[in-house]
Amino acid sequence: MDIERATYFTIDTDDRPGQLARFSKRMSEYEINLAGVWSFGTGRGNAEIVAIPRNPNAFKKMIREAGWTFKEGSCFHLIGEDRPGALADTLDLIAQEGINLHAVDAMGFERQYSAYVWCDEGDVEKLRKVLKGW
Structure with a gap:
């Protein structure tokens, strides 16, 4: 499994049509390439964009x-062989160390999976050590 620490940014915005399109256009104008981007409504007309540049x-x-x-x-980006239980094995190891993950976004692509995992900032170093020992 390949493991890479990544910097993410959460941007507060209004929850209205076109916000992510405007954000994406600005990334293009500034020639900023993103490894990942997500957008979520957070309630009461608000939203957030999470970007990993x-x-x-x-x-x-x-x-x-x-x-x-x-x-x-x-956060951490994991890339590994896509097989039944691959992500479960990693998540179990993290849980055994008492690290609470806030989010996991995983997808399979042909024979590999790609996952981003987020934890409390106070647990980042602990998570890094767990993943490094994998």
Whole structure:
């Protein structure tokens, strides 16, 4: 399994049509490539965009210039052989160490799976050690 620590950004926005399209257009205008992007409604007319840029410094500069409210954090990108139980084995190991994951986004592609996992910032180093020992 390949493991990479990644920087993600959560951007607060309004929950209305076209917000993710406007965000994507701005990424294109600034030639910022994203490894991943998600958008969720959070209630009461609000939403958040979660982005994992390939170049976090360029991304941070752009969102500051845009005046967007954001939070920055760490997550991990896992790539492994897609087989029954592959992700379950990894998640079980994480659970055995008492690490609570906030989110997991996983997909299979042909013979590989790709997953992003998020935990409390206070557990990032502990999670890194668990994954490194895998």
